[in-house]
Amino acid sequence: MSSTxxxxxxxxxxGTELRRPAxxxxxxxxxxxxxxxxxxxxxxALDEDVQSLKEEVLDLNRELFxxxxxxxxxxxxxxxxxxxxxxxxxFGLDSVQVSIDDKEVAKYLYTEREVEALHRGGIQRxxxxxxxxxxxxxxxxxxxxGPHGRDYRRATSLDFEKGLGARxxxxxxxxxxxxxxxxxxxxxxx
Amino acid sequence: MKRRAHNERLLSAAGRALPLAALLCLSPAQADxxxxxxxxxxxxxxxxxxxxxxxxxxxxxxxxxxxxxERAELVEHDxxxxxxLGGLYLDYGMHQRAAVIFERxxxxxxxxxxxxxxxxxxxxIRYSRGDTEGAGRAVDEIGDALPRELQxxxxxxQSRILLDLGRPAExxxxxxxADLNGGWHYFGQYNLGxxxxxxxxxxxxxxxxxxxxxxxVRGNELATLRDRANLALGYERLLLGNADGARDALNRVxxxxxxxxxxxxxxxxADAGQDDYRRALTPWKELGAxxxxxxxxxxxxxxxxxxxxxxxxxxxxxxxxxxxVDTYEAELLxxxxxxxxxxxxxxxxxxxxxxxxxxxGAGEIDRYLLEMLAGERFRVATEDLRETARLRRLLEDRxxxxxxxxQMLVAQRERFSQHxxxxxxxxxxxxxxxxxxxxxxxxxxxxxxxxxxxxxxLANARERDIAERLAAVRSAAANDPEASEEAAxxxxxxxxxxxxxxxxxxxxxxxxxxxxxxxGRALETAAGHVQAIRAVGAEEPAxxxxxxxxxxxxxxxxxxxxxxxxxVILAQSRYLEDLAVVELVERRERVTxxxxxxxxxxxxxxxxxxVAEASP
Numbered sequence: 001m002s003s004t005x006x007x008x009x010x011x012x013x014x015g016t017e018l019r020r021p022a023x024x025x026x027x028x029x030x031x032x033x034x035x036x037x038x039x040x041x042x043x044x045a046l047d048e049d050v051q052s053l054k055e056e057v058l059d060l061n062r063e064l065f066x067x068x069x070x071x072x073x074x075x076x077x078x079x080x081x082x083x084x085x086x087x088x089x090x091f092g093l094d095s096v097q098v099s100i101d102d103k104e105v106a107k108y109l110y111t112e113r114e115v116e117a118l119h120r121g122g123i124q125r126x127x128x129x130x131x132x133x134x135x136x137x138x139x140x141x142x143x144x145x146g147p148h149g150r151d152y153r154r155a156t157s158l159d160f161e162k163g164l165g166a167r168x169x170x171x172x173x174x175x176x177x178x179x180x181x182x183x184x185x186x187x188x189x190x
Numbered sequence: 191m192k193r194r195a196h197n198e199r200l201l202s203a204a205g206r207a208l209p210l211a212a213l214l215c216l217s218p219a220q221a222d223x224x225x226x227x228x229x230x231x232x233x234x235x236x237x238x239x240x241x242x243x244x245x246x247x248x249x250x251x252x253x254x255x256x257x258x259x260e261r262a263e264l265v266e267h268d269x270x271x272x273x274x275l276g277g278l279y280l281d282y283g284m285h286q287r288a289a290v291i292f293e294r295x296x297x298x299x300x301x302x303x304x305x306x307x308x309x310x311x312x313x314x315i316r317y318s319r320g321d322t323e324g325a326g327r328a329v330d331e332i333g334d335a336l337p338r339e340l341q342x343x344x345x346x347x348q349s350r351i352l353l354d355l356g357r358p359a360e361x362x363x364x365x366x367x368a369d370l371n372g373g374w375h376y377f378g379q380y381n382l383g384x385x386x387x388x389x390x391x392x393x394x395x396x397x398x399x400x401x402x403x404x405x406x407v408r409g410n411e412l413a414t415l416r417d418r419a420n421l422a423l424g425y426e427r428l429l430l431g432n433a434d435g436a437r438d439a440l441n442r443v444x445x446x447x448x449x450x451x452x453x454x455x456x457x458x459x460a461d462a463g464q465d466d467y468r469r470a471l472t473p474w475k476e477l478g479a480x481x482x483x484x485x486x487x488x489x490x491x492x493x494x495x496x497x498x499x500x501x502x503x504x505x506x507x508x509x510x511x512x513x514x515v516d517t518y519e520a521e522l523l524x525x526x527x528x529x530x531x532x533x534x535x536x537x538x539x540x541x542x543x544x545x546x547x548x549x550x551g552a553g554e555i556d557r558y559l560l561e562m563l564a565g566e567r568f569r570v571a572t573e574d575l576r577e578t579a580r581l582r583r584l585l586e587d588r589x590x591x592x593x594x595x596x597q598m599l600v601a602q603r604e605r606f607s608q609h610x611x612x613x614x615x616x617x618x619x620x621x622x623x624x625x626x627x628x629x630x631x632x633x634x635x636x637x638x639x640x641x642x643x644x645x646x647x648l649a650n651a652r653e654r655d656i657a658e659r660l661a662a663v664r665s666a667a668a669n670d671p672e673a674s675e676e677a678a679x680x681x682x683x684x685x686x687x688x689x690x691x692x693x694x695x696x697x698x699x700x701x702x703x704x705x706x707x708x709x710g711r712a713l714e715t716a717a718g719h720v721q722a723i724r725a726v727g728a729e730e731p732a733x734x735x736x737x738x739x740x741x742x743x744x745x746x747x748x749x750x751x752x753x754x755x756x757x758v759i760l761a762q763s764r765y766l767e768d769l770a771v772v773e774l775v776e777r778r779e780r781v782t783x784x785x786x787x788x789x790x791x792x793x794x795x796x797x798x799x800x801v802a803e804a805s806p
Contacts (some may be wrong), residue, residue, distance in 0.1 A: 004268055042768075043567075046761055050574060051284050053758050057581050060747050061249065062256040064588055067740050069646035071595055071602075076722070123237025139585070164722060168234060189234060 006089045069128070077130035078166040081106065081138070085118040091152060091182035092145035093118070093173065098127055099139045105129055111153040123170070140171045142184055158186035232266030243274065248282040249584065273304060276311060283574070285315045302335035310336060310344055317347060322354045342374040349378055353385040360395075361385060373412050376402050380419050387426055392718075399423040403442055419446040424456050428463065436460040448564070451486035451549055458493060467497040482517055483557055488784055491517055495791065506800045511792035518785035525778045528554040532770050538763040541572045543581050558774065568769050575762040582755045589748050591742060599737050606730055615725050620716065629706075629713055636702055645692040648702060653691060660684050 018138035048190065069078075081098055085091075093115055098106040106127040110118075139157040146152030158169065176183040231237035235258035242251035255275045258264045264271045276291035291316075292308040300308060314330035336344055345368040352361035365378040383398030386598045402419035405412075424440035427433075437460040443453035454473040461470035474497065477490035495510035531537065537555050560569045639647035650655060660680050667677035691698070 031302075042765060043571075046758075046765055047283075047574075049761065050578060053578070053754055054282065054284055054581065055287060056747075057585065057751055058249065058252050058256065060744065060751060061253045061584070061588070062260070063740075063747075064591070064744060065253055065257050066260070066597065066742060067737075068591070071598060071737055082237070084231075084237060113245050114241075117241050119800055120240065120244050121231055121237065122241030122244050123231055123234055124241050125234075125238055154466055164718060170234070176639075 039116070041151045067158050073128055073130055075166045076164055077127055077132065079127075079131045079136075079162060080125055080168050081127040081140075081171075082123050082168065082170045083108075083118070083126045083169055084123045085115070086175055088119050088173070088175070088182075089117070090180060091131055091142075091173060093142065094144040096126065096143075096171065097141045098171070099141075100129075100131065101136055102139075126171070131167070133162050133164060136160055138169060138186060140184070140186065142171075142173065146182065147180060152182070154182070154184050156184040156186055158188070160188060205592075225772060233264055235261075236267040238272065239274070243278065243436060246281075248278055249581075252278050252282065269304070272308060276308075280311055283317060283577070289315050303337065304335060306332045306334075307334040307340065310347075310457060313347060313351075317351060322351055326351045326355060341368075342370050344705060346378060347371055349381060356380065356389070358385040358389045358391070367573060367715060371407075373407075376405055376407065376412060376415055380415060384420065384422060387422075392426060392430065396423055396426060398440070399426070403439055413444065414447060414449075417443045417449045417453070421449045421453055421456070424453065424460070427454060428460055431463070433460040433463045436463075451480060451484045455486040455490055455493070458490070458497075462493075462497065462500075465500075467500045469498050483561065485780070488518070488521070492784060492791070495795070499791075499795060499798075503804075504795055506801060508792065508795045508799060510557075511788050511795055514788040518781050518788060521781050522778060522785065524554050524557070525774055525781065528558055529771060529774050531555040532767050532774070536764075537767060538772050539577070541575060541766065544576075545802055550778055552755070555770070558777070560771075562770060562773050565773075568766070568773070571762065571766045571769055575759065575766055578699065578759050578762055580756060581761065582752065585748055585752050585755060589745075589752065592745050592748065595737075595741050599734065599741065603734055606734075610727060612724050614727060617720050620720055622713075622717055623722060625713055625716075629709060632704055632709075636699075636706055639649035641698055641704075643695065645688060645695050648695060648698040649691055653687060655686075656687055660687065 002100075079100070083094060083096060093110050094106070097104060097108045108124075108126055114124070137157060137159050139155060141153065141155045142150075143153045156171070160167065160169065170187040170189060172187050173181045173183045174185070231240065235254065239251055239254045239258065242254060253280070255271055259271065267706035272291060272295060276288045276295070279285075279291065282722075289312060292312045295304055295308045296312075305762065309328050309331040313332070316328055317324075317325035317796045322707045325347070329344070329351060332344060345364060349361040349365050350369075352358070352364065359805045362382055365382055365680065368378070370378055379398045380402045386395030386398065389394075399422055403416055403423055405416055407413055407416055409436045409599075418588060420439045420442040424438075424443075427436035427439060437457055440460065441452040441456045445450050447453075456478050458470040458472075458474040458477075461467070461473075471494065474490045477487050479485075480487045482488060484489075491510070492512035495507040495514065498504075498507040498510060506676045531553050536553050537559070540553065540556060540559065563572065591681055635647070638644070644651075646657060660683055663676060663680040664684070667673040667680060670676075
């Protein structure tokens, strides 16, 4: 909740100092003496400009996002790796390292805010690149804190076939209720 | 038809409305540890949106939704995406775009949950833009399907609307019935108390403020609210002549609160109101040790000698009035310097240099900035300016990437030109028709073998060799009447061979059919590659040309937007400087008036001292 919003009633009411004992009346009156402030219409016009500017920048950003992917990562060769995580009771993620065909393609250190976003259902695209058609191997190494706060390092891998279309792979970290251990898998998306 | 399908999908979103509400109203700092476990994203793109959304990264989140909508990537989350996009626009200060989305949702016969949320957000938009009556109409449209996570905000908004419309009694009834918990309860009580006092119902208003002022709360935000309630209550009681009650409330304000100085000043006036000037000097002199920038401290500089005067201590009164005059004069000089700094652009540079939180620097204007930032309008103006500066940096980064795009395109063209002849030749050398004919002939032969159960048709190379040799023996024996023994042996061996092959016929047939299917698939894959290579050869020049056009258009738009962003930053800077100057002028006028009073009182004190000396 926003305290400033909640305080707005107070700040817009007649100042309490105004009603102090009369002996300080002049001082009090000064506290309330309103001086002209910048016109609200000036702010409204500026706000309109800013909103319109934001809209255009966002639209351009959308176009550049598409342009970048289509130019640099055409669908025929595109491969993307994502990372997701559920509630994370058994694993606190610190970093992940992704290799494809023995070549490191991504290494990422997580902030608390990013981990929280993952816990709440966010999915991070950790790598976007190009691969030739054929057989490939993905290896992901996760580090962090495992059950009971102990240092934890685990790897998972997947052999996959890259065809003519884009390939999407998801590194999924989940809690295994049965083993009370984290579970690391690679899922293929159609 | 498309519209109807869309409506139906929206209606079906009802079941997911709760997680959506949680998603819209919770920020990371306010995350509820008991929040519902999030549903797994059914679309990767939606998960990407949430990853940015939960980090309050508005530009990437909005961009990702726009891209995903264009590519139809949000098959399973289409409805949520619409509401979230509206919420993102609203949070990012794009009220107009947000309003368009919410109004469209309402036009599309939304489900009750979506309907109520859309009206709630529309009410917020209207209220924030000063359309209180419109906000009131919107909030009246909210039914009973608003998710629990938004209820407290709804009552808060509705009560503030009623108070602003001059209907405190209705606000009181609403809040009494709302059964708000936690911090929302106290904020509601506080606003109600202030509104009742404002509308003339002082006693009732004081009771609400007293409740907040005595509350046992956790966290700085609520403790600050409690201080503010005590301050308001104390001054109200001062006005009504209830000095003891005023002191009681003011004494509850913490010593390290933003309201401490005003509480100390008021406490002194409560004592002075009972003619106990000696006691009044304690809080007022405590104020003198604090930063002279503070209005209450400035006022105490006059209050202290006033009290000494009332106590008959004229010399000390003169001394303190002189100190007040010197302090006010020094303050006026600093205010003038600060105003010069604003004119020289120091303020805007300081605001832009602070990435997240402003930290005071060495300039005179920095002394005043923190206090100015406590004001809503000034704070919003600084945040807007910073956001536009971030947009400019984004555009600059994008402009740099355009150079990389152009270079990448050149490289792709060169590579294409180099490889095209060889690729074309290799494709031309592949005789797909011949391969297909051979495949079909082989398939036909296998079908015949299967149908006729032609075991020898599935013989391997060694078996075929043996069969040929036996056939040669048979042929020779046929022309040699004395070779009856060889003929018999040949018949025996041929029988064994046939039996061996026939015994494994089913297995051999399965293997042959499997090998044929694999060959068929390999042939189709090859055909796909050939087709793809041919397509690339035919389409790539047009694709390069389309990229040329898109890059050129993007470069032009980037340039236009960079110029526009700079001009908006200039306008925002001017606006911010105007606000600062207004604040500094107000302060100057106030200090000037204090100075005038201090000089007048100083002269009067000298006169009294002179009269006292002259008296026998």
